[in-house]
Amino acid sequence: MGEVNFIQEEDIRLETTRARFSNVIRRHGELAERLSRDSDKMIFERLQKEFEVARASQTQEIFLDGDQWNDGLLATIRERVHMEADRKAMPGETSMLVDAHFQGKTTYKVGSKVICCLEGARIGIQYETSFAGEPCELYHCVLESKSFLEKMTVLEHTIPFFLPIREAENDFLSSNAMKFIDHVGELLQAYVDRREQVRLIKELYGNQIGELYHSLPYHMIEFVLDDFDCKVTVSLRYADLVSVLPTRIRALAWPMHQSKRTSSNLVTMNRKGNGAAGSQHIPARLAYAEDALRSMSLPEAYAEIVLNLPQALQQIFQNRSST
Known part of the structure; x- marks a missing residue:
């Protein structure tokens, strides 16, 4: 009977510890959500509105597939946003003489990514996520550089704070901006996929x-x-x-x-x-x-x-x- 009592006491201690740990995990999740929710929501609403304006004023939307999405195209997009920024900084009559090719507003669709030229020599990337064929959240990342020859940096974003976007910026953005853009998209889609799998088993089972x-x-x-x-x-x-x-x-x-x-x-x-x-x-x-x-x-x-x-x-x- 001593063995029985020992096992029962161990079970009680384990259940008590487990309950306390569960409460800590729950409170941590609530705190993390509360800390990020309000500020992230304001940034999201502002950037979403800016993307909507950019897409509404576009002169064309180009769908890219496979090798069409490459470093050369990204360089063209960078050149376009800087030319547009320089044009707007010129006096009115002079700005009209700039090559009309760079005055057109083009949006690029690459898989689940939408790439827009934003005001102020900025490039905006909107990431569309999905699960089981159904759309989920939108995320944004805005890149900027002081000139066409300087490296780009992340100006702002709506990517969850626990995903390593700054590490990706350090690893990829200065040497391969295209790889950075793709990698962030992979991070976001994989996160949504794992999260939705957990949500679904909780819902079903x-x-x-x-x-x-x-x-x-x-x-x-x-x-x-x-x-x-x-x-x-x-x-x-x-x-x-x-x-x-x-x-x-x-x-x-x-x-x-x-x-x-x-x-x-x-x-x-x-x-x-x-x-x-x-x-x-x-x-x-x-x-x-x-x-x-x-x-x-x-x-x-x-x-x-x-x-x-x-x-x-x-x-x-x-x-x-x-x-």
Whole structure:
């Protein structure tokens, strides 16, 4: 009976710690959202209005595909915005003599990116994100440079603060602006994809999920299934912030509920020896679940895990009882 009491006390301590940690995570998420919401909303509304004005005044919109989006085109866009800024700085009559080619307002569409020439020698990029074919948020990034020959810098943006845009600026923008623009788009789409996968499993299977934790960019995700005979813990880690499938996965089945069914079972196990009792509390690795999480989206993998979980647990515990 001492072993039974010890296990019950351990369970109580674990549940208390878990509840406190869950509360800290929740409060952290609320604080992060509150700190960024108001200022980000004002910047978003201003930039969105500016993009709408730019697109409404465009003389043409060019759709680019494949090799059409390249460094040469980006250089042309940069030249265009600086020529326009210089033209507006000239006296009225002189500005009319500037090559009409550079007076046309062109917007470029590259996949999910819209590139506009903004006032003041600025280049604006609007990123469109989606999930399962449905549109999600819009994000903006505005680049500027003092002259055509100087490197561009990020002037302002509406990209979530926890995505490493400044690191991307340092790594790419000075040497390869096109790569920077594409990389930011990949960061945003991957973030939205991971976030929406988590949202969907909460929406579809929330009654089966006891706890769910994630980092702000959703590159670390953990959740617990406790609607079964065993408690199943799933831990996901992503190699980088442009990944949509996890690379480090651990799915474990903890036979906690089964051990609590009757204390007499534990007493019987104790009489057989501490080794037998201890083995009943060693988690079992769910290899089939890890394979599903590695190759499928999170909602698809979740459905696969739940469908095959009873059979997998039965096989695991039959093997244990026979050893």
